[in-house]
Amino acid sequence: MTTTDTTAAAPSQPYRLTPAGILRSEWHKLWTLRTTWITLLTATALVLAVGITMGSTYDGDDSEVDTVVFVLFGTQLSQICLAVLGILVTAGEYATGMIRASLTAVPRRLPVLWSKAAVFTAVAFTLSLVTNVVTFLVAQIWLGGTDKELALTDPGVLGALTGSAAAITLLSLIALGLGALLRSVPGGIGAFVGAVLVLPEVLTTLPLDAVDTAVKYFPAQASSSLGSITRVENTIAPGAGLLSLALWAAAILTTAALLLRRRDV
């Protein structure tokens, strides 16, 4: 019986399921959808446009806001775009049924999630960093001669621009994890806006110091500790912020991975 059991019909092939192949597949999937281009271009355009507006209309009124935070106000908007893209990368496959094709090709399942996360992280971080640097440089065209004049090489500037990109990326990665967890695009967006953006604000209204302290380590709050040259009031240290964000992302992706292994598709 064992001899008839092998599928002798198929000739021996060089084709093999490999981690590199799965990464390539996810890279290919990401770039062959229009929504990817639209969300990424929108995210970039928003940061740049807001940065130019802030720079060109600045009249030197002693605003206390950190220069990097000041020119990157647009990241509040691009954050939403990138979070939505993160959710589409995972939950979008459930909405369309594509996940069944993906998991038939990769029946061990988890490499699909890791590859999605890796490709998305690389793209979101690279794009955010480039956008941040360009926006900073463009805004400086108008900010020269004001109290917000700074060069890229000034202490803390590159760190803040990178920190901002890392924060955006990790928050969007959390959104990607929520999409994988909830398997629904509206559900993912709702959970991201509700649990990550709104809930902490509600919690801080409670008259409990312990809650206030805890909330500082929540994803959105931890992310605001990154992305500035000088420490923003009421936030934890940038190192602690980065670590908290990374741990949140890891926890949500791990939960998504455990469920991905167990659930029927």
Added chain:
Amino acid sequence: MIRAHGLTKRYGGKRPKTAVDDLTFEVRPGTVTGFLGPNGAGKSTTMRMLLGLDAPTAGRCTVGGRAYTAHSAPLTQVGALLEARSIHPGRSAYHHLMALAHTHGIPASRVRDVLDTTGLTDVAGRRVKGFSLGMGQRLGIAAALLGDPGTLILDEPVNGLDPEGVLWIRNLLKAQAAEGRTVLVSSHLMSEMAVTADHLIIIGRGRLLADTTVERFVRDSGTGSVKVVSPAAAHLSELLAGPAVTITSDTPGTLDVRGTDAEHIGRTAAAHAIPLFELTPQTASLEQAFMDLTHDSVEYVTSGPSLAGAAA
């Protein structure tokens, strides 16, 4: 080779619904095996379990000697077409296939090959959103063929195809089986399986009802009749009469003969120089036998005049 042993799937918590109930069967290479059952019989669930998309509640199944998930190059083992759409409509046909191909290092030339085989070359660059049901099915079949697999598992592949497409699928399946591949194809249409499949696995309400060849199914069903038209129908009727043979006649000159086959009728007529205008084995009776077999296990029975009565 596909093997299922005691395969069971139950859904739901407090009042679980059993979709697949202790199913044991084998699908052999070199033949087309039809997987038949009324809607809701558990065909799709069984196929999803074979592909590792659904986890069985009990039992196990293997493809090519191993659990599907244990293969190192699954697309080269099994090509699958699922009933539910599993394609992102925003991607073009070419990019859909290429994304799947990348996982296994399958080259673009192979993607173009399967697009060609399925007749999609001209629309390969178009987004799947604009595809008809039939084109979507063809793309699903292209994806199934991508890894040149030794086993094909196709869930209702003729759904939405035009007559030309149905014929194409039929020939494709037969050709794949003739090359020694294992082909499992589900359908709820007995008539389609009768002309495509060699072997039949029939289920109803998740249970195995029959595991047999098409030929044997027809023979054992005992309902195969032969329509005979002859100017000497009455005479022929007398000659054919016997204990196992029943002959009915609705219109003069036309006989409906059960209990013997067309060959015997033809020879008898020839031996007595009786001209025959028509001698037709009634394949519709196959559908009848299928309905008789699955009648007790259909999910939604219609009231009113029964189909079984109308067909007989």
